Amino acid sequence: MSKFDTINRARKTLGLPECASMGHIKANYRELLYRWHPDRCPQDPQKAAEMTRQITEAYKTLMDYCNNYKYCFSEQTVKRHRSPGELWMERFGDDPVWGKKDKNS
Helix, strand or coil, X not given: CXXXXXXXXXXXXXXXXCCCCHHHHHHHHHHHHHHXXXXXXXXXXXXXXXXXXXXXXXXXXXXXXXXXXXXXXXHHHHHHCCCHHHHHHHHHCCCCCCCCCCXXX
């Protein structure tokens, strides 16, 4: 199995979209682990234990990938990942109609 296949499988196990923040990864992991914890599924402890193992393995796979991912801090890359609000302010921030209103006026 290729590295992409392994990561993609882990992503799907945690119910994540193709793009997710670290917070989203952790939240889904906690939610799934809570749902499938063997103490919460007494009717089928073997399935709960297997799901817990899969969820934990998927989380470790994604954390390993994320912790070893090289981040680029160049101006071009940072600009490419601006939020919609930052993009709006950059384009229209000084515009008298669309920009921020001066509270002193």
